Amino acid sequence: MSATVDFAPLRDYLEATDLDGYCIDADASDSDQRYVSGFTAPDPYQTVVTPDGVHLLVSGLEYGRAKTEAAADSVTRRSEYDYRKLVAEHGPYEAKSRLIAAFLEDHGVDSLAVPRNFPTGTADGLREQGLSVTVEPEGLVEDVRSTKDEWELEQIRATQRANEAAMATAEELIATADVADDGSLVHDGEVLTSERVKTEIEVTLLRHGCGLDDTIVACAADGADPHDRGSGPLEVDELIVIDIFPRDKETGYFGDMTRTFARGDPGDEARRRYEVTEEAYEAALEAVEAGVTGEAVHDVACDVIEDAGYETLRSDPSTETGFIHSTGHGVGLDIHEQPSVAPSGGELEPGHVISIEPGIYDPAVGGVRIEDLIAVTEDGYENLTDYRVGLEPSSE
Incomplete structure (x- = not known):
């Protein structure tokens, strides 16, 4: 089991700011990531909250465990976007940006909010792929986490x-x-x-x-x-x-x-x-x-x-x-x-x-x-x- 997450504040923020999704790019040492995804992994993975659900993008190594343990509506592995080919063609930095952009596009996200500690490199890379990235300044997930069930x-x-x-x-x-x-x-x-x-x-x-x-x-x-x-x-x-x-x-x-x-x-x-x-x-x-x-x-x-x-x-x-x-x-x-x-x-x-x-x-x-x-x-x-x-x- 895990905490019952109230996503209403996040979705209210997205509606008020006319954004499509809220994305976290971190490993599970980031407490917001662990809380929202209901999953732990030692390497960074991506979680996006949209009006219709919570969606994870993980490596093949973590896919089976994420399918079983994560508190998500869908779990996708990187290989579904030919990640190795992207790395071979564009190098690891641009490949990651293209990977996440494709994942977000599949979930209807062209504009996204991110937490204050979102990696600058990821944010810049997504902007280079044509996405709008907005840093939300209020610490919405930490505020939700403060009330325990x-x-x-x-x-x-x-x-x-x-x-x-x-x-x-x-x-x-x-x-x-x-x-x-x-x-x-x-x-x-x-x-x-x-x-x-x-x-x-x-x-x-x-x-x-x-x-x-x-x-x-x-x-x-x-x-x-x-x-x-x-x-x-x-x-x-x-x-x-x-x-x-x-x-x-x-x-x-x-x-x-x-x-x-x-x-x-x-x-x-x-x-x-x-x-x-x-x-x-x-x-x-x-x-x-x-x-x-x-x-x-x-x-x-x-x-x-x-x-x-x-x-x-x-x-x-x-x-x-x-x-x-x-x-x-x-x-x-x-x-x-x-x-x-x-x-x-x-x-x-x-x-x-x-x-x-x-x-x-x-x-x-x-x-x-x-x-x-x-x-x-x-x-x-x-x-x-x-x-x-x-x-x-x-x-x-």
Whole structure:
């Protein structure tokens, strides 16, 4: 199965602009391509949405699988247009242009809209073949993708369950470590490093059918940079930020969660920052419901942090400490997608999946961030994250 795609916004756009079709030229690492086609392939293929259906153009290598798996009304292979002969006569660049032009012509497309990241070479080549190519500036497919159906929500829940297992692995390593004379944490006779914890996180995710390119295990001053991946020994009495954002290998849907731990006593100021961050996280969660803007939710988090005496980018756009990022972002086939829970964030709708992740940062103290992944509902939210919030790590 795959998501139920609402093509109405695309077809409304085509009608309003008097265009014949909407074309994507990309491999399945492009989330719009994967979403619209319902198909994955490692090499670029073409998908066109017209008033009468969704049509794919693929290589012979992918044809059989596309016929079975793709969410398309028709699948055509390149050989039907004598692609090898086109390459021999015109070279690969012009051959591709002629191939796609012929495919589009067969589906009644003389003028087409394309996404903002459509390859320039393909667009120029199609124009040379006499087609009209218009870049649509609104990100229509990403906007459609932002509202998840129940099947998509279930995939994200599953990824988040894997995420929780990985976080439990990391937390247990920290909770059960010994403390060396120099203050570093030691597990099974070896220094417990950021790298070692990340490896155990990755192994746990693989066992749950998920993977990730990177994750964050950042101790002390490293954690004061929200995107510092962290490195080296983990230490007692220091804040440790763990941010895990895996992707299911089969479905492609992401999860996202952050917790901050401290083995030992990080000090009164660190504990206060944790309490304020937790208060901002809870206040932002309670502010979420359909019809509220992402900007309003972000403002609630900023209010709590500013009232506690810490800077935010709202109170001081040049600050390098305090709350120095937005409150959240959409999560789905991309780890960062629409909608935004930020100063420019628009209206939240049922089915939006967003992170809520306020934080407070200062290299002199370390970083604190708490993040859950939630789905917006008519009257509030469903928390897709089932993991305790607490500064002291636990092995239970």
